[in-house]
Amino acid sequence: MNALPPDRPAGLDDVSLSRRQLLRYSSLAAAAVGGSGLLAACGGGGGESGPQQKGGVLVHGATGGSAKDTLDPHRPVQNADIARASNLYEPLLFWDSDYRIAPAVAESVTPESDAKTWTIKLRQGVTFHNGKDVTPEDVLFTIRRVANPKAPTSAGGTLSQILDFDQTKKVDDTTIKVVLKQPYAILDYLLAEYTLGVIPEDFDLKNPVGTGAFKYKSFAPGKNSVFTRYDGYWGDQAFVDELHIQDFADPSAQVNALLAGQVQTIDNLPYNLIDSVKSQGSKVLVSNTGAWVPFTMRVDVKPFSDNRVRQAMRLIVDRQQMIDQALSGYGSLGNDLYAPFDPAYAKDLPQRQQDIDQAKSLLKSAGQDGLTVQLFTGDDIGSVAPATASLFVEQAKKAGVTVKKIVKTPFYGDDYLSYPFAQDFWNTRNYIPQAAVCAVKGATYNETHFDNSKFAGLLQSASAETDETKRNTLLQDAQKIEYDEGGFIIWGFRRQVDGYSSKVQGLKPSRYLPLGSYKFQNVSLTG
Amino acid sequence: MTDAATLLDPDHAEPASVTTTRSRRARRGGAWAWVAWLLRRLGLAVLTLWLVSVLVFIATTALGDPVRAILGKDFNADKARAAQLTAQLNLDESLPQRYLHWLGGLFSGDLGTSIANQRPVSELIGPNVVNTLVLVLLSAIIMVPVAFGIAMISANYRRRKPDTFIQTVLLALAGLPEFVIGILLVAIFATTLSHVLPAVTIATPGGHPWDDPKTMVLPIATLVLAVSPYVSRIVRATLLEVLDSDYVELARLKGIPERVVMRKHALLNAIVPGIQVVALQLAWLAGGVVIVEAVFNYPGIGFQLVDSVRNHDVPMVQALAMIIAAVYVVVNLVADLLSILLTPRARTAISS
Numbered sequence: 001m002n003a004l005p006p007d008r009p010a011g012l013d014d015v016s017l018s019r020r021q022l023l024r025y026s027s028l029a030a031a032a033v034g035g036s037g038l039l040a041a042c043g044g045g046g047g048e049s050g051p052q053q054k055g056g057v058l059v060h061g062a063t064g065g066s067a068k069d070t071l072d073p074h075r076p077v078q079n080a081d082i083a084r085a086s087n088l089y090e091p092l093l094f095w096d097s098d099y100r101i102a103p104a105v106a107e108s109v110t111p112e113s114d115a116k117t118w119t120i121k122l123r124q125g126v127t128f129h130n131g132k133d134v135t136p137e138d139v140l141f142t143i144r145r146v147a148n149p150k151a152p153t154s155a156g157g158t159l160s161q162i163l164d165f166d167q168t169k170k171v172d173d174t175t176i177k178v179v180l181k182q183p184y185a186i187l188d189y190l191l192a193e194y195t196l197g198v199i200p201e202d203f204d205l206k207n208p209v210g211t212g213a214f215k216y217k218s219f220a221p222g223k224n225s226v227f228t229r230y231d232g233y234w235g236d237q238a239f240v241d242e243l244h245i246q247d248f249a250d251p252s253a254q255v256n257a258l259l260a261g262q263v264q265t266i267d268n269l270p271y272n273l274i275d276s277v278k279s280q281g282s283k284v285l286v287s288n289t290g291a292w293v294p295f296t297m298r299v300d301v302k303p304f305s306d307n308r309v310r311q312a313m314r315l316i317v318d319r320q321q322m323i324d325q326a327l328s329g330y331g332s333l334g335n336d337l338y339a340p341f342d343p344a345y346a347k348d349l350p351q352r353q354q355d356i357d358q359a360k361s362l363l364k365s366a367g368q369d370g371l372t373v374q375l376f377t378g379d380d381i382g383s384v385a386p387a388t389a390s391l392f393v394e395q396a397k398k399a400g401v402t403v404k405k406i407v408k409t410p411f412y413g414d415d416y417l418s419y420p421f422a423q424d425f426w427n428t429r430n431y432i433p434q435a436a437v438c439a440v441k442g443a444t445y446n447e448t449h450f451d452n453s454k455f456a457g458l459l460q461s462a463s464a465e466t467d468e469t470k471r472n473t474l475l476q477d478a479q480k481i482e483y484d485e486g487g488f489i490i491w492g493f494r495r496q497v498d499g500y501s502s503k504v505q506g507l508k509p510s511r512y513l514p515l516g517s518y519k520f521q522n523v524s525l526t527g
Numbered sequence: 528m529t530d531a532a533t534l535l536d537p538d539h540a541e542p543a544s545v546t547t548t549r550s551r552r553a554r555r556g557g558a559w560a561w562v563a564w565l566l567r568r569l570g571l572a573v574l575t576l577w578l579v580s581v582l583v584f585i586a587t588t589a590l591g592d593p594v595r596a597i598l599g600k601d602f603n604a605d606k607a608r609a610a611q612l613t614a615q616l617n618l619d620e621s622l623p624q625r626y627l628h629w630l631g632g633l634f635s636g637d638l639g640t641s642i643a644n645q646r647p648v649s650e651l652i653g654p655n656v657v658n659t660l661v662l663v664l665l666s667a668i669i670m671v672p673v674a675f676g677i678a679m680i681s682a683n684y685r686r687r688k689p690d691t692f693i694q695t696v697l698l699a700l701a702g703l704p705e706f707v708i709g710i711l712l713v714a715i716f717a718t719t720l721s722h723v724l725p726a727v728t729i730a731t732p733g734g735h736p737w738d739d740p741k742t743m744v745l746p747i748a749t750l751v752l753a754v755s756p757y758v759s760r761i762v763r764a765t766l767l768e769v770l771d772s773d774y775v776e777l778a779r780l781k782g783i784p785e786r787v788v789m790r791k792h793a794l795l796n797a798i799v800p801g802i803q804v805v806a807l808q809l810a811w812l813a814g815g816v817v818i819v820e821a822v823f824n825y826p827g828i829g830f831q832l833v834d835s836v837r838n839h840d841v842p843m844v845q846a847l848a849m850i851i852a853a854v855y856v857v858v859n860l861v862a863d864l865l866s867i868l869l870t871p872r873a874r875t876a877i878s879s
Binding site: 059066067068069070090150195218220221222223224226244246248249250252253254256257260261262263413414 | 595643646651717727729816823834
């Protein structure tokens with residue numbers, strides 16, 4: 001019914017089909033054995049330690065996935081894409097499971113003291129899946145593709161503005177000199193994102209190669225993709241022979257597949273299904289994240305232009321109740337500050353709590369007794385947003401504030417970024433990159449229209465400061481300003497919950513991405 | 528489209544010559560009449576599809592600015608992509624121009640390019656169309672004998688205990704939404720109670736769901752359970768009507784065994800309304816199994832349609848809507864043709 005791609009010989013599909021069938025039968029057998037192993041484990045009290053074994057096929061059930069799916073290393077859209085990109089490609093640096101920078105394809109990335117010139121030292125012996133060594137040319141090609149000034153990818157926005165393309169060049173076979181147009185002391189953060197996977201100069205999306213522990217075998221958007229272990233991997237080789245990533249548009253089908261033993265791992269387990277997954281012999285992996293769903297108050301329009309009103313709104317929120325009800329308890333308290341994993345996070349500022357009396361008196365002194373405001377929300381922000389909006393309506397009543405919840409469809413339409421009082425969502429980031437997109441004048445997503453020259457100055461000095469202690473001091477001063485006058489109500493950070501079969505070993509929580517940052521090379525199967 | 532009933536009505540048959548000369552001309556004229564009838568029905572089908580294409584086009588353009596919907600939060604941040612999408616969707620052309628553009632593409636088999644992943648729509652839809660057709664056909668092959676069989680048993684035991692029991696069960700099944708049936712079957716056979724069958728479809732790229740026949744069992748069972756009650760109840764009602772008629776009475780008086788009466792006299796006459804119900808249900812299955820597809824992660828077109836709407840992938844939505852409409856039209860056409868062939872009165876009305 002549809003023609004084969006011209007570059008693929010017609011007979012190939014038949015051969016691979018039968019091989020696939022073979023593999024499927026062997027995985028069925030493995031599943032059967034695994035099932036009996038599960039029973040044994042339950043009887044024996046369920047100790048899962050022991051050496052990890054090689055072999056087997058790991059099937060990961062990915063949340064979402066649609067015709068939008070892509071294997072493009074620099075434009076992943078949804079969870080399934082991120083899972084694929086994280087196993088196929090690797091950036092120069094990694095965010096490790098504690099959300100700290102770790103070396104990867106690059107051995108080191110170090111700045112000069114002016115934070116304008118950086119040296120990337122490549123690790124030796126790193127090869128692409130086609131056997132070719134990673135060269136400085138490949139890295140330069142990758143950076144130019146991501147930060148293409150004409151069409152930067154989502155990860156390349158900042159990079160495209162600060163990079164001096166003419167001066168950035170190869171020094172020798174393992175060294176690259178990166179020159180920036182302005183000082184930027186956290187270039188390493190940008191280079192560690194999963195959206196910056198290193199690819200060769202002759203990269204072809206139809207037959208993609210990277211340096212990851214798994215190499216490409218097949219891909220059908222919205223359905224399924226198959227990867228095999230890369231034996232030439234520079235680090236510890238993957239345990240499983242094959243990795244399958246199966247898309248699931250429906251979360252209950254995804255959970256059923258886990259319970260039926262058809263998939264071994266699933267990401268983003270809905271909170272309401274945690275108990276049924278646990279009670280039926282599967283396990284859950286809970287990880288802290290820095291993901292937040294704030295309320296956003298525009299600091300340049302009434303009534304929120306009066307800081308007393310903003311502070312009152314922040315005091316109205318019962319943060320624990322939001323976590324308990326909107327996140328089923330899977331969250332940690334927020335203090336109206338983002339980037340909780342940043343070394344500079346201002347943990348010494350007192351935790352803000354619900355204080356209705358003070359909120360009332362602040363509103364009174366601002367002349368806003370019996371305030372009525374509209375709160376804009378929408379389903380496209382994510383399910384947490386409408387739930388917390390309803391909670392806020394109730395909590396505000398106690399302080400005599402009438403909040404009218406208005407559901408916008410779509411929320412991200414014409415009015416986005418001009419709502420006086422609304423919500424939004426953000427994922428884990430460190431302080432400088434986050435503030436750069438949401439808290440300074442001209443930032444892409446400055447929902448609160450925050451524009452504080454002292455704050456912007458501190459942020460700029462910190463961006464140019466290579467001494468981490470000095471930088472952290474600057475950033476803590478900046479956070480104090482946001483804590484005192486900012487427009488965000490950040491009530492908490494969500495915990496990530498994933499599910500996995502009891503025959504899976506080697507999964508550890510990660511702050512960066514679900515399922516131990518999707519590093520399936522660490523996963524082995526028992527039985 | 529289901530005008531078999533009107534075709535049974537002699538007033539609506541071709542007014543040509545219902546007079547005395549008909550026996551002579553019947554042979555040659557008959558063939559021509561059939562061709563004329565078929566051509567007329569095909570013409571009507573094409574007309575219907577054309578009207579559908581206008582409706583689909585208007586509906587998809589009335590959804591609002593697709594570029595804004597596609598880009599969401601990034602609409603203002605990603606001007607290059609916005610411009611590219613505007614060009615790809617021909618949004619700078621006028622509405623009639625865009626419609627003609629699209630209609631021309633439909634006729635030449637060019638369904639356009641998916642916005643979501645920049646691949647040809649036909650390449651993306653092809654495998655899913657096949658998957659859905661196989662699912663629906665297999666379900667139909669099982670459903671038809673099951674539904675007719677149950678109806679015959681039920682009619683045979685009219686208003687006695689087995690009939691009451693069957694009717695109660697059928698009513699209960701008809702009352703259950705198909706996804707509830709699906710979830711129950713999964714819980715019983717795949718997750719909570721036992722692990723004898725797979726819960727969802729896991730197809731390898733390029734492969735088909737039926738590569739592992741076991742994965743087809745639960746989706747098919749769900750569809751059969753969801754659709755059979757309707758078909759069965761209608762066939763039973765028709766059977767009862769026929770069984771009460773004079774010629775069945777006469778057949779019985781002639782001493783023909785009840786089994787033969789049921790098979791030859793009753794069933795054959797009750798089959799036509801059955802065909803119409805089956806056709807309606809099949810047409811519904813082709814586009815409406817989306818919930819079943821979601822429960823079993825089955826890669827069919829209902830699933831794809833929902834996904835495409837979510838992605839605001841206008842070319843995909845248009846193509847899928849047209850395919851589902853075409854299935855409706857074709858299935859009904861076939862059902863009408865079968866109905867006429869199986870109804871002697873309508874058969875002679877056309878050929879004379």
